[in-house]
Amino acid sequence: MNFPKANSFPTSVMRERSMGPNPLKLCEELLAYGDIPASSVVLDLGSGAGLTSALLARECGLTVYAADLWSDPSDNMRFFEGLGLTNRQVVPLKADATALPFATGVFDSVVSVDSYNYFGRDPEYLGEHLLPLVKRGGELLLAIPGMVRDCHDNLPACLLASWTPEQLDYMHDMDWWRTNIAQTDGVDILDMREMACTREAWADWIACDNEYAAGDRAAVEAGALDHLNTIAVRLRRR
Numbered sequence: 060m061n062f063p064k065a066n067s068f069p070t071s072v073m074r075e076r077s078m079g080p081n082p083l084k085l086c087e088e089l090l091a092y093g094d095i096p097a098s099s100v101v102l103d104l105g106s107g108a109g110l111t112s113a114l115l116a117r118e119c120g121l122t123v124y125a126a127d128l129w130s131d132p133s134d135n136m137r138f139f140e141g142l143g144l145t146n147r148q149v150v151p152l153k154a155d156a157t158a159l160p161f162a163t164g165v166f167d168s169v170v171s172v173d174s175y176n177y178f179g180r181d182p183e184y185l186g187e188h189l190l191p192l193v194k195r196g197g198e199l200l201l202a203i204p205g206m207v208r209d210c211h212d213n214l215p216a217c218l219l220a221s222w223t224p225e226q227l228d229y230m231h232d233m234d235w236w237r238t239n240i241a242q243t244d245g246v247d248i249l250d251m252r253e254m255a256c257t258r259e260a261w262a263d264w265i266a267c268d269n270e271y272a273a274g275d276r277a278a279v280e281a282g283a284l285d286h287l288n289t290i291a292v293r294l295r296r297r
């Protein structure tokens with residue numbers, strides 16, 4: 060695949076700030092499946108160290124709220140400023156996805172890359188905490204790390220080479236996510252599909268020089284990506 064937006068960031072920056080499979084490539088592919096109008100106000104939910112927020116603001120001209128629980132918003136702001144982005148373009152904040160400090164209907168769209176599976180597995184999450192913040196007709200684009208087919212009853216050794224059964228419980232297949240999301244009123248599932256860039260995004264991740272990437276290498280090298288995918292979900296608030 061071609062990734063002009065993702066590849067506009069130096070590899071060194073991607074490697075320093077990724078917290079999982081290349082979020083820039085996942086984000087660029089995800090955007091191609093959706094329809095986020097120019098100059099939308101977007102919530103980047105679980106934005107980590109800010110890579111996807113920077114892509115959305117700099118490469119797409121969107122106004123972005125970069126909300127994340129674990130990352131330091133001041134560090135993210137310095138990263139954005141270093142790219143020439145201002146607080147008119149991207150606003151970082153520390154926020155819990157289950158207690159988002161925003162008015163109802165304030166966002167045109169939501170993007171979430173490699174994060175939704177931390178909080179969205181609760182089937183009540185979407186309707187209670189996220190959907191109300193989106194305008195009617197607005198889209199939510201999610202890139203969720205998933206399983207090709209749920210195999211929690213008989214986990215392959217390659218997955219267990221890097222992760223515990225408890226960690227793998229955060230990963231589910233497309234049918235599981237469809238059932239989870241379909242329980243929410245007021246949202247249409249426009250599309251769900253496996254993302255094409257999963258292997259490439261993982262290759263970029265395990266080449267990173269940090270202890271988390273190093274820890275994931277054993278599983279990937281043992282064949283974990285035969286069982287794992289990334290699920291793109293396109294939703295629209297009714």
Ligand SMILES: C[S@@+](CC[C@H](N)C(=O)[O-])C[C@H]1O[C@@H](n2cnc3c(N)ncnc32)[C@H](O)[C@@H]1O
Pocket residue numbers: 076077078079080081082104105106107108110111126127128129130154155156157172173174177178
């Ligand atoms: C694997 S990292 C991915 C980060 C970033 N999207 C990326 O791809 O580099 C998962 C992110 O989910 C965020 N997260 C987990 N639980 C959260 C919650 N309850 N509210 C907000 N963010 C949460 C963490 O702060 C973390 O940055």
